[in-house]
Amino acid sequence: MGLLTNRVERNEVKPGDHIYTYRAVFAYSHHGIYLGGSKVVHFRPKRNLNSSTESSSDVYDSMSCPTTPDCGFRQPNSGVVLSCLDCFLKNGSLYCFEYRVSPSVFLAKVRGGTCTTAASDPSETVVHRAMYLLQNGFGNYDIFQNNCEDFAMYCKTGLLIIDKQGVGSSGQASSIIGAPLAAILSSPMKLLMPSPVGVATVTAGMYCMSRYATDIGVRTDVIKVAVEDLAVNLGWGSDHEGEVTEDDDSDSSLTQITR
Secondary structure (H helix, E strand, O other): OOOOOOEOOHHHOOOOOEEEEEEOOOOEEEEEEEEEOOEEEEEOOOOOOOOOOOOHHHHEOOOOOOOOOOOOEOOOOOOEEEEEHHHHHOOOOOEEOEOOOOHHHHHHOOOOOOEOOOOOOOHHHHHHHHHHHHHHOOOOOEOOOEOHHHHHHHHHHOEEEOOOOOOOOOHHHHHHHHHHHHHHHHOOHHHHOOOHHHHHHHHHHHHHHHHHHOOOOOOOOEEEOOHHHHHHHHOOHHHHOOOOOOOOOHHHHHHHHOO
16 A cells, blocks of 8 residues: 555455545545445445334345445444445545554545554454454544544454543544644744745644554554454443354354445
8 A cells, every 4th residue: 555545446355454535526535344244334324223112124224236235234222333345435445444554654644544654463363353342342432532443443453442532543533633733833933934835834844743643553542342342441331241252152153244
């Protein structure tokens, strides 16, 4: 993958890869974990959250896939979804998120949500986390603290942000907050630097450093959490009293989905 783009071909992705695609003319990106067999687990806002008439048919998403019968599978009241690669991409290009990049490479990536300095766990661990969360959910979706990128990064690293008041691990969220913040902080420099180029350089530098400071690979407010213990750490409580463990029979049914 190059410095400017992480675009890959379909035959290059492997099970456990963190993939993403851009939506709305590159306005934002949507992230997921590739399972193999052209299937992806990803996270998005819940549907039918307050419905008292949710039927068994609602276990599947409203999208209709002509080629993959289990595309759109999700548990009731959960935002974690299984999709085929075609439906995940929605005619967009395929990109692969990079892990354990050097600080220089991270800072060179102008756009957030493409890489991290954190290391990835083995692919089998990543796939296990994604499948477990498909069965048990990933809490409530939040654009800044618990979004699709946060989901994919947790599956890859097992790292959880302790400070729930700040921004999550998402590079996109950090970019959204960091860009205007850098502009505000650098505005006094206009009085000291008459050159617009100088002000722009300082602003860009502040933006890149703010992104780096919130990267999960360098933050100190993170802990390693086993996926089976995630509900307790996120305070889901009674919402997940019926969680499935690795030894439950339903785990085998999920295995069938990935084949």
